[in-house]
Amino acid sequence: MGLWQSYRMRLRRKRARIxxxxxxxxxxxxxxxxxxIRPGDVLLFxxxxxxxxxxxxxxxxxxxxxxxxxxxxxxDSSDGSADYLAGQPDVSxxxxxxxxxxxxxxxxxxxxxxxxxxxxxxxxxxxPDEFLIYPFCDTRPIRALTDWxxxxxxxxxxxxxxxxxxxxxxxxxxxRPGQDPFExxxxxxxxxxxxxxxPLYGNLWIQGGPRARVFFADRPKKAPALNKTPxxxxxxxxxxxxxxxxxxxxxxxxxYDAWGGEKASGILLHAKFLDTFAAKAEEELRRRQHYAxxxxxxxxxxRVRDDPELWCKWSEKYINWRQLEILGLMSKGNWA
Amino acid sequence: xxxxxxxxxxxxxxxxxxxxxxxxxSGCPLVIHVDRAxxxxxxxxxxxxxxxxxxxxxxxxxxxxxxxxxxxxxxQDASTIMLREFPAxxxxxxxxxxxxxxxxxxxxxxxxAARPQTDFIESATTADVPWTMGGLDEERFTxxxxxxxxxxxxxxxxxxxxxxxxGLRRRIPDGIVPHMGSQWWCLTRETLAAILDDPDRRAIDRxxxxxxxxxxxxxxxxxxxxxxxxESRSLTLSKFDHQGKPHVFYDDHLQLLRRSxxxxxxxxxxxxxxxxxxxxxxxxxxxxxxxxxxxKIDRVFAKAMExxxxxxxxxxxxxxxxxxxxxxxxxxAPYAVFEGFSELFENFEPWLARMTGARVHGHxxxxxxxxxxxxxxxxxxxLSDSAALRDYNPRAFLASLIWNTRGExxxxxxxxxxVFEDVERFIARDANAQVSVISGAWAVPLFRSGxxxxxxxxxxxxxxxxxxxxxxxxxxxxxxxxxxxxxMAEFVESPVEPLQSILAEIGQxxxxxxxxxxxxxxxxxxxxxxxxxxxxxxxxxxxxxxRAGTGLHPSPDAxxxxxxxx
Numbered sequence: 001m002g003l004w005q006s007y008r009m010r011l012r013r014k015r016a017r018i019x020x021x022x023x024x025x026x027x028x029x030x031x032x033x034x035x036x037i038r039p040g041d042v043l044l045f046x047x048x049x050x051x052x053x054x055x056x057x058x059x060x061x062x063x064x065x066x067x068x069x070x071x072x073x074x075x076d077s078s079d080g081s082a083d084y085l086a087g088q089p090d091v092s093x094x095x096x097x098x099x100x101x102x103x104x105x106x107x108x109x110x111x112x113x114x115x116x117x118x119x120x121x122x123x124x125x126x127x128p129d130e131f132l133i134y135p136f137c138d139t140r141p142i143r144a145l146t147d148w149x150x151x152x153x154x155x156x157x158x159x160x161x162x163x164x165x166x167x168x169x170x171x172x173x174x175x176r177p178g179q180d181p182f183e184x185x186x187x188x189x190x191x192x193x194x195x196x197x198x199p200l201y202g203n204l205w206i207q208g209g210p211r212a213r214v215f216f217a218d219r220p221k222k223a224p225a226l227n228k229t230p231x232x233x234x235x236x237x238x239x240x241x242x243x244x245x246x247x248x249x250x251x252x253x254x255x256y257d258a259w260g261g262e263k264a265s266g267i268l269l270h271a272k273f274l275d276t277f278a279a280k281a282e283e284e285l286r287r288r289q290h291y292a293x294x295x296x297x298x299x300x301x302x303r304v305r306d307d308p309e310l311w312c313k314w315s316e317k318y319i320n321w322r323q324l325e326i327l328g329l330m331s332k333g334n335w336a
Numbered sequence: 337x338x339x340x341x342x343x344x345x346x347x348x349x350x351x352x353x354x355x356x357x358x359x360x361x362s363g364c365p366l367v368i369h370v371d372r373a374x375x376x377x378x379x380x381x382x383x384x385x386x387x388x389x390x391x392x393x394x395x396x397x398x399x400x401x402x403x404x405x406x407x408x409x410x411x412q413d414a415s416t417i418m419l420r421e422f423p424a425x426x427x428x429x430x431x432x433x434x435x436x437x438x439x440x441x442x443x444x445x446x447x448x449a450a451r452p453q454t455d456f457i458e459s460a461t462t463a464d465v466p467w468t469m470g471g472l473d474e475e476r477f478t479x480x481x482x483x484x485x486x487x488x489x490x491x492x493x494x495x496x497x498x499x500x501x502x503g504l505r506r507r508i509p510d511g512i513v514p515h516m517g518s519q520w521w522c523l524t525r526e527t528l529a530a531i532l533d534d535p536d537r538r539a540i541d542r543x544x545x546x547x548x549x550x551x552x553x554x555x556x557x558x559x560x561x562x563x564x565x566x567e568s569r570s571l572t573l574s575k576f577d578h579q580g581k582p583h584v585f586y587d588d589h590l591q592l593l594r595r596s597x598x599x600x601x602x603x604x605x606x607x608x609x610x611x612x613x614x615x616x617x618x619x620x621x622x623x624x625x626x627x628x629x630x631x632k633i634d635r636v637f638a639k640a641m642e643x644x645x646x647x648x649x650x651x652x653x654x655x656x657x658x659x660x661x662x663x664x665x666x667x668x669a670p671y672a673v674f675e676g677f678s679e680l681f682e683n684f685e686p687w688l689a690r691m692t693g694a695r696v697h698g699h700x701x702x703x704x705x706x707x708x709x710x711x712x713x714x715x716x717x718x719l720s721d722s723a724a725l726r727d728y729n730p731r732a733f734l735a736s737l738i739w740n741t742r743g744e745x746x747x748x749x750x751x752x753x754x755v756f757e758d759v760e761r762f763i764a765r766d767a768n769a770q771v772s773v774i775s776g777a778w779a780v781p782l783f784r785s786g787x788x789x790x791x792x793x794x795x796x797x798x799x800x801x802x803x804x805x806x807x808x809x810x811x812x813x814x815x816x817x818x819x820x821x822x823x824m825a826e827f828v829e830s831p832v833e834p835l836q837s838i839l840a841e842i843g844q845x846x847x848x849x850x851x852x853x854x855x856x857x858x859x860x861x862x863x864x865x866x867x868x869x870x871x872x873x874x875x876x877x878x879x880x881x882x883r884a885g886t887g888l889h890p891s892p893d894a895x896x897x898x899x900x901x902x
Contacts, residue, residue: 139587140586140588141607144607147584148584152577160653190717191716191717191718191736192717192725193653193736194728194729195657195732204657207728212720213714213720213722213725217720217724218724219724220728227654255655257644257647257656257657258659258662259659260645260646260656260658260662260664261643261645261646261647261656262643262644262647262651262653263656265654313714314714314715314716314718328648330654331647333643334577334640334641334643334645335640336583336637336639336640
């Protein structure tokens, strides 16, 4: 990697930090409990809008994993998400009515909050419909993972997005607050993913799964990216660049082994395809606040109207992390 | 009182205290060393918390940095105190704050009492150990290492390079034969005293203070000099990964640890509550009096290391994406590729499926769609038959197909009409691929289509050029696939033998010969068809020479089709 490119990347990183600074003025603190953050706490950062129905299970899931504090940006919810979150003892809440797109899909806000409160902590950036699975997550809290990563001098942990969907029409079974969404959306595509390496950022570009299979079968290039690096030992000089798929400095993207071995990695179970999806897709299409002119949501809205079934004969029913490990979707690496 | 514990602590003080009390409860005196990097307040709180134990001393604090001399100095000081203050101690056990006794301490005391002269210390010469880090084995003892590997990596590496370049070598003191081994040992009073009171100790210490990772070699070397009876193994179960970092035990290792019959394990995750509870309070659940047997744990960690270093061959995923040449197997299992067979034989695919039990696909890289076996539109792994998805990344498509169907042999057809430019080199480089080619057989469907030769000519030229290029790829030096190429003329002359060898390769050889042969397409008039192409100015050559009396066996009822039938 040449000097010039390194310099360009450095500028990009600086720019992301500056954007974060500029955009943070739009954030209004609603409940700031960050004084209660203890050293060593694993912190969760999230941006959301109108996700109240998901929040009870989301908070419970991550509390059970051992998340120390939740730092959440509410982007103008109208369903009472903000009130609900403000009442939680381990949640700090900011609210903004600014454009989600203008803040690069929330990245700028979270970069700011992470720089401010995440320095020196392990930080987890997830959406309210993303649930982190890592090796031994059924027996070891997330601190066991981050302690191990620290001891191994690893700064970032990759977790691919795995789209989960129900058998039958997406909207057949209503999701109730507090319910485990994977009781309904229990299925996933086990082996149809494609990977390319991004030569500039060094990250892998992963596509595939049911969205590529059903919504983008005729234009696979447009299929959404599934690679993510949600768990990072944050430093105030770090920044997510343009999306949570890429980090700067670039070394943080090297969550894979290029010499034949396997690094430890996890999965983000993606509970997007519940009965709430159709309404969400319509609304997002109207707001046009998503990536690439919401091309993704356009494709969904078209398909979902006539044939809302993602399940196929070769879909796999989710059991546990060991199953995902055996299927080769994630890896224990050398963590035993 | 016959066993004394020297304990090195630098973190997780509550656990260290808990373990210290556990040792003390069985009458073992302790000398504890706390890393000087620990803040004074934390240190004082720790000392205070343990102030009620009578047979406990604290040693002078050294800075204990991994790979540096401080750890040895700390151990020396603490051991000196142990020998001086507790004359009844017969064995001294070196442990850390994150060590956990797995068996009742009394069992360890009895075990040692039955072996009063034995020193338990892993100790081997550098030539015989596999666990060297960073390519430094013998050089640990012949170069100087004043810089920390953890904090000053560049200086460390630079200084090593400099010494190598200048050809500097240290002289190893007389009477010293460098040995290495686990830093956790259990020595008899006699041996330990002899090491500490060695008349040459100043010179020896000066030498070892610049050796790399002296805590793995100082006592291990000197024990060889002074011990009467060495049992070269550690009583502490401690496993290291490929980076030389200790593996950590968690709650879910409880059964594994129980069955290990080891006396002490390290290192334990400080928050592994169940482990501490099980082994420190529940003495009834402790293990039988047998020799330590860490074999099972060894296997678990060896597998983990293997996975990290070599990975699963043929798997491409988010944390395993090898660069070209480092795949260690491009795909995960053998598969067979057939070119020209479904063209030459009318029922090749069902025949092959019957004979081998393998999953036989059609043309996976056909232009319209991936022709999965049985006309499926989605395959194992939810792999779609969409040509666009497949062509977006055909290598991933093929590798996924083979990975998804582990345990079931895959066969598929390929031909010059397919879209596989991006994947043909991959197949050729793949040692798992068994490629069988009947060159020129693409002409058979053209011949049988009965179209106008003039119109067919162009298509024939295209297919022939494509196949010629493809054969060049298969014949390249870099090819690792098992490739067999017959010209069509060769194959038609004696088809049984090649078919047999193909089945044998898939593992379905029948010693009595083929129970059934596939039905060859009717080739009556094929020579004339080729001649017609030639007459049109094209030169079909890949099918071999059909003119010179190739033994075609036209079935008697076969009627030659008129060319313009359709």
